Amino acid sequence: MDPIFYSPYQWVDMRVSGREDNTLIPVFNPADGTLVGTVPGNTPSDLNEAVEASLTAFPSWSRRDMVDRGKVLFTAARMVRDQQDHLATLLTREQGKPLKESANEIAGFARVLEYYASVSGSLRGEYSYSRLYGHSIVSRRPLGVCGAIIPWNMPVLIMGWKICPALVTGNTMVLKPATTAPLTCIALAGILVTAGIPEGVLSILTGPGEVIGEAMAAHPDIRALSFTGEISTGIRVSTRAAPTMKRLILELGGSDAMIVCRDADIGAAASGAVSGRFFNCGQTCTAVKRLFVDDIIADEFISRVKERISAMKVGNGLALGTDMGPMHTASHRDRLLDQVERTVSSGRGRIILGEAVPDRTSPDGSFLNPILITDVSPDAPVVTEEVFGPVLPVIRYYKLDDAIQMANHTRYGLGASVWTEDLKTITRTSEELTSGIVWINQHLKIPPEVPFGGMKESGHGRENGIRALDHYLEDKTILIRST
Ligand code: NAD
Numbered sequence: 001m002d003p004i005f006y007s008p009y010q011w012v013d014m015r016v017s018g019r020e021d022n023t024l025i026p027v028f029n030p031a032d033g034t035l036v037g038t039v040p041g042n043t044p045s046d047l048n049e050a051v052e053a054s055l056t057a058f059p060s061w062s063r064r065d066m067v068d069r070g071k072v073l074f075t076a077a078r079m080v081r082d083q084q085d086h087l088a089t090l091l092t093r094e095q096g097k098p099l100k101e102s103a104n105e106i107a108g109f110a111r112v113l114e115y116y117a118s119v120s121g122s123l124r125g126e127y128s129y130s131r132l133y134g135h136s137i138v139s140r141r142p143l144g145v146c147g148a149i150i151p152w153n154m155p156v157l158i159m160g161w162k163i164c165p166a167l168v169t170g171n172t173m174v175l176k177p178a179t180t181a182p183l184t185c186i187a188l189a190g191i192l193v194t195a196g197i198p199e200g201v202l203s204i205l206t207g208p209g210e211v212i213g214e215a216m217a218a219h220p221d222i223r224a225l226s227f228t229g230e231i232s233t234g235i236r237v238s239t240r241a242a243p244t245m246k247r248l249i250l251e252l253g254g255s256d257a258m259i260v261c262r263d264a265d266i267g268a269a270a271s272g273a274v275s276g277r278f279f280n281c282g283q284t285c286t287a288v289k290r291l292f293v294d295d296i297i298a299d300e301f302i303s304r305v306k307e308r309i310s311a312m313k314v315g316n317g318l319a320l321g322t323d324m325g326p327m328h329t330a331s332h333r334d335r336l337l338d339q340v341e342r343t344v345s346s347g348r349g350r351i352i353l354g355e356a357v358p359d360r361t362s363p364d365g366s367f368l369n370p371i372l373i374t375d376v377s378p379d380a381p382v383v384t385e386e387v388f389g390p391v392l393p394v395i396r397y398y399k400l401d402d403a404i405q406m407a408n409h410t411r412y413g414l415g416a417s418v419w420t421e422d423l424k425t426i427t428r429t430s431e432e433l434t435s436g437i438v439w440i441n442q443h444l445k446i447p448p449e450v451p452f453g454g455m456k457e458s459g460h461g462r463e464n465g466i467r468a469l470d471h472y473l474e475d476k477t478i479l480i481r482s483t
Contacts, residue, residue: 025206027183030096030326030366031316037094037183042207044215047174050203051221054145054172057200062142062170069168070120076195077113080106080188091156091184092317096325096366097280099317105156108448109188112160112464115448116168119466123169125475134481140473142170143223143247147216149209149237150185151229152178152328153283153388158251159185161448162226163192163202165468174203174222176213180329182206209233217241224471227251228285230386231411231457249461249471251453253386254414255289257407258443259429260301261400261420262294268441269419270304273392276417276443278312278370281324282390283332286415288443289387292403295396302374302394306353309370309392327366327389336389339381340371348380349373349393378406386412400425408434413455417443436462 088102217240276288317325354371
């Protein structure tokens with residue numbers, strides 16, 4: 001596949017803002033450093049133009065029948081499925097993940113489109129009558145121009161989680177993908193336009209977060225913003241957005257616990273730990289980032305995990321049979337290795353698999369073998385900080401109370417999983433774990449039909465499910481009294 005160069009003219013054709021004088025931002029393949037394409041470095045004046053176009057498009061889009069809007073999403077889903085192979089290849093080339101994971105993510109995007117198309121006929125307001133006040137109607141109205149800022153790790157799926165509820169409810173949207181993985185999002189926006197999304201209803205802006213992202217947060221005409229990224233960036237976005245009183249959804253970092261109880265199916269738990277940690281090269285918000293295992297089964301469990309990790313094939317995501325691709329950038333890899341080095345050098349963990357000091361100067365991308373660390377103490381950097389890469393720290397516990405306490409002892413609250421066959425343990429842990437989602441005997445599954453989001457500093461607001469529509473709607477109460 002040749003590199004894709006989005007010139008400013010193509011950019012305008014795609015109904016995405018851009019100017020001739022924009023600088024061009026290169027997008028590189030993390031596996032080999034080759035150029036995958038270029039995108040314009042949009043400026044705040046491009047944002048103003050995109051918001052203007054979005055405001056102009058809003059009245060007719062919002063007046064369209066909601067079921068009609070759903071039909072456009074449904075058409076787009078079919079087109080995305082038809083082009084799945086091509087889109088998956090593009091995603092792997094810019095992001096690094098194995099082709100099978102990219103294909104799943106593209107299919108997941110289509111599923112989100114289909115889900116919101118399917119609920120498009122079921123949105124209802126409220127009605128009541130009293131002799132004193134007459135007829136009360138609560139109508140639910142779109143907000144206007146909404147914004148979305150997304151990260152590089154699951155760019156396609158997260159784009160779906162944001163655009164579908166916003167567009168189906170009649171809003172228009174301006175979306176900023178991550179600078180290092182914007183190309184598949186742009187290709188998908190092109191498909192949506194071909195499927196029938198009118199001009200101005202969806203605009204994509206590319207450029208540094210500090211420029212375009214902050215300008216979006218501060219823009220007075222963007223009435224709601226859904227942001228996914230790191231906690232520190234989320235704080236910055238909230239601060240910039242505060243004077244405009246816009247609604248915010250913040251989907252931030254996580255440090256999910258996995259608790260493996262003594263009665264767990266050890267084989268299933270070991271497989272769950274390996275896929276839950278090393279999927280997407282460990283770069284997933286809800287990855288297994290802290291593993292707590294009952295001391296009684298710890299030795300056998302660790303040896304099964306080690307066996308499964310050793311069988312994994314690390315390589316270029318485009319190669320057949322690759323289980324884990326490179327890390328997305330060298331700077332993310334270096335940050336991760338610093339966390340590992342600080343843990344090991346302070347005696348708070350021992351590497352039993354994976355290289356302690358990989359070659360950081362390799363020209364062949366940011367590859368890293370999976371790292372398994374045992375004898376980890378709960379205050380180690382790989383436990384207290386979000387570890388966004390292929391590192392699995394294992395902590396032994398002796399009492400379930402301690403496992404729950406350690407799992408909750410964190411600023412994060414995105415997800416957690418418990419592996420057990422015991423109903424009492426299931427009931428207790430699902431009640432006591434302070435995270436937005438608790439999985440039992442599975443990890444990482446995020447269906448579009450149910451709410452997803454974090455507790456504590458992992459953010460607020462929920463994406464997915466019917467309730468995600470609430471973020472993009474406001475109530476208007478109408479009281480009618482017959483004279
Ligand atoms: P990031 O915060 O660096 O960037 C996210 C987005 O924000 C990018 O588009 C970036 O360009 C933009 N940005 C950067 N600085 C900005 C600023 N000052 N103002 C506005 N926007 C700005 O995060 P990342 O490295 O792209 O993604 C990884 C992080 O995202 C991890 O912490 C991960 O856990 C989290 N994440 C959370 C979820 C979730 O649903 N909770 C899902 C995926 C990823």
